[in-house]
Amino acid sequence: MxxxxxxxxxxxxxxxxxxxxxxxxxNVDDALGQVIFMLLFLGTVFFMRNAQLPxxxxxxxxxTVPGILGAGIVFNGLQGAAxxxxxxxxxxxxxxxxxxxxxxxxxxxxxxxxxSLGQVISVLVVxxxxxxxxxxxxxxGVWSYLHFAxxxxxxxxxxxxxxxxxxxxxxxxxxxxxxxxxxxxxxAISGIFYPITALPVWVQDIAQVFPMYWLGLGMRAALLPxxxxxxxxxxxxxxxxxxxxxxxxxVLGLALAPVLLRRMARRESGSSVAARRERAMQxxx
Amino acid sequence: MRDPGEVAVAVSxxxxxxxxxxxxxxxxxxxxxGEVVCLLGPNGAGKTTTIEILExxxxxxxxxxxxxxxxxxxxxxxxxxxxxxxxxxxxxHGKWRVRELLAHLGRYYEPYSTEAVARxxxxxxxxxxxxxxxxxxxxxxxxxxxxxxxxxxxIGIVGRPELLFLDEPTAGFDPEARREFHDLVxxxxxxxxxxxxxxxxxxxAEKLADRILILNGGRIIADGSADELSRxxxxxxxxxxxxxxxxxxxxxxxxxxxxHELFKQYGxxxxxxxxxxxSLEDTYMTLVxxxxxxxxxxxxxxxxxxx
Numbered sequence: 305m306x307x308x309x310x311x312x313x314x315x316x317x318x319x320x321x322x323x324x325x326x327x328x329x330x331n332v333d334d335a336l337g338q339v340i341f342m343l344l345f346l347g348t349v350f351f352m353r354n355a356q357l358p359x360x361x362x363x364x365x366x367x368t369v370p371g372i373l374g375a376g377i378v379f380n381g382l383q384g385a386a387x388x389x390x391x392x393x394x395x396x397x398x399x400x401x402x403x404x405x406x407x408x409x410x411x412x413x414x415x416x417x418x419x420s421l422g423q424v425i426s427v428l429v430v431x432x433x434x435x436x437x438x439x440x441x442x443x444x445g446v447w448s449y450l451h452f453a454x455x456x457x458x459x460x461x462x463x464x465x466x467x468x469x470x471x472x473x474x475x476x477x478x479x480x481x482x483x484x485x486x487x488x489x490x491x492a493i494s495g496i497f498y499p500i501t502a503l504p505v506w507v508q509d510i511a512q513v514f515p516m517y518w519l520g521l522g523m524r525a526a527l528l529p530x531x532x533x534x535x536x537x538x539x540x541x542x543x544x545x546x547x548x549x550x551x552x553x554x555v556l557g558l559a560l561a562p563v564l565l566r567r568m569a570r571r572e573s574g575s576s577v578a579a580r581r582e583r584a585m586q587x588x589x
Numbered sequence: 590m591r592d593p594g595e596v597a598v599a600v601s602x603x604x605x606x607x608x609x610x611x612x613x614x615x616x617x618x619x620x621x622x623g624e625v626v627c628l629l630g631p632n633g634a635g636k637t638t639t640i641e642i643l644e645x646x647x648x649x650x651x652x653x654x655x656x657x658x659x660x661x662x663x664x665x666x667x668x669x670x671x672x673x674x675x676x677x678x679x680x681x682h683g684k685w686r687v688r689e690l691l692a693h694l695g696r697y698y699e700p701y702s703t704e705a706v707a708r709x710x711x712x713x714x715x716x717x718x719x720x721x722x723x724x725x726x727x728x729x730x731x732x733x734x735x736x737x738x739x740x741x742x743x744i745g746i747v748g749r750p751e752l753l754f755l756d757e758p759t760a761g762f763d764p765e766a767r768r769e770f771h772d773l774v775x776x777x778x779x780x781x782x783x784x785x786x787x788x789x790x791x792x793x794a795e796k797l798a799d800r801i802l803i804l805n806g807g808r809i810i811a812d813g814s815a816d817e818l819s820r821x822x823x824x825x826x827x828x829x830x831x832x833x834x835x836x837x838x839x840x841x842x843x844x845x846x847x848x849h850e851l852f853k854q855y856g857x858x859x860x861x862x863x864x865x866x867x868s869l870e871d872t873y874m875t876l877v878x879x880x881x882x883x884x885x886x887x888x889x890x891x892x893x894x895x896x
């Protein structure tokens with residue numbers, strides 16, 4: 305009975321994830337947001353295509369692509385999970401899930417499915433056109449793509465649970481901006497747009513605590529020719545440390561998220577949703 | 590079909606305290622299987638708190654509570670599957686379409702289907718039952734307030750619950766939608782669904798409820814059918830008559846006796862006689878006002894009188 309019930313909730317969760325994923329592409333506002341971001345990015349690297357990375361023969365545009373992919377995974381993972389959670393809490397979606405048998409399980413599975421699909425698709429829609437623009441990308445063919453796949457996978461696990469944990473601590477959707485700003489800041493110091501070795505060592509040290517730098521590095525290791533390693537710290541791709549740091553963040557996220565999510569879910573009730581609605585109405589008025 | 594022998598909800602000595610502030614001071618009541626019980630009371634009386642404790646969304650401070658035989662503080666998912674909750678909604682699932690959401694939420698009840706009760710409710714039949722057939726394919730955020738509320742009711746009953754909580758279900762309904770909703774509640778009660786609802790609409794309470802509970806200041810100050818309440822508690826009827834062209838009005842708890850005295854005194858001179866029993870609204874206002882002005886002893890007496 306119990307396994308049947310859980311299996312049924314898992315299937316319902318997958319169904320939920322697919323519906324939400326479809327909505328993110330059929331809903332005009334959401335889809336437009338994604339397309340505009342993509343066009344801006346592709347436009348930027350297009351104009352960078354003939355610039356060279358200082359001291360090497362590697363195209364500056366080509367080196368920016370993997371960095372952006374890595375940063376995008378962190379950004380979407382944190383901001384996506386945190387943002388959805390706070391919005392769903394404010395508008396009553398989470399309470400609805402709580403009022404449904406095994407609804408919380410279904411809700412979480414649904415979010416994991418829709419966010420993961422969203423991540424994979426948004427990475428691919430950037431990578432595929434860039435592959436035509438910069439033939440130097442993914443020089444080792446299948447091996448490059450396998451490397452890319454595991455960095456992508458561990459990157460999602462390292463970022464989404466942390467995002468969910470942060471989201472369960474924020475009760476006001478407008479405060480998600482407070483999360484976005486530090487991530488933007490990390491983007492500036494993590495060697496995404498420019499080699500990290502050009503920055504002071506103490507800044508490099510800070511950047512190396514967080515997953516964004518390592519995801520950028522992991523993506524560059526997967527997709528760039530070996531000569532590009534010249535601009536990295538210690539002139540090495542540091543594959544094992546990359547894996548180690550990202551696994552550490554995953555463990556931290558997976559340990560924190562269930563505890564914080566449970567605490568948040570316990571506090572949901574009709575009157576807490578109503579109270580947030582009152583506050584939101586006051587902001588509107 | 591009422592079957593008060595089978596208890597769906599049993600509450601005794603329920604207390605709730607937030608910090609130093611007592612919201613519920615020992616609430617007692619029961620609801621039988623298939624009964625429609627309406628919780629009335631001014632804002633801040635503790636209605637929502639009581640309902641949320643019964644729904645298992647809020648922990649109580651003290652007292653005994655049994656909902657479908659289970660303590661809601663420890664109700665598992667199997668227990669949850671037998672409840673329906675209609676929340677005061679806002680705008681969740683705005684991007685979903687009506688039928689899509691009902692079909693999706695129904696899936697969670699599939700494993701709880703039994704020979705006697707097929708779960709979930711078929712989405713198309715359910716949409717028809719709440720009168721949303723022509724809007725089945727619409728995005729939820731484009732529904733009007735009343736349509737949205739009907740969808741909320743549909744979500745509450747998609748799992749064919751044994752016990753349904755309705756928190757101000759008809760806010761924003763036009764008279765026709767309200768009538769249809771009342772029919773729906775009667776049909777649910779006929780299928781032995783117990784319904785516990787809160788409302789501010791006294792007319793609605795009178796039409797729907799088998800039993801009315803009036804909650805004030807964290808206590809149940811009255812418990813009975815609308816008729817019983819107006820007879821036993823307020824008991825005041827208004828007698829109007831004319832004698833020799835002058836009009837008179839008198840309020841009394843013993844209307845029959847008063848009218849008898851009236852005729853003994855004036856005989857056939859009494860004209861235009863009218864005896865009006867208090868409406869539920871009068872009863873409610875009297876009770877709440879009395880409870881607010883009188884002390885605790887008086888409250889105890891009224892409560893005892895209601896039994």
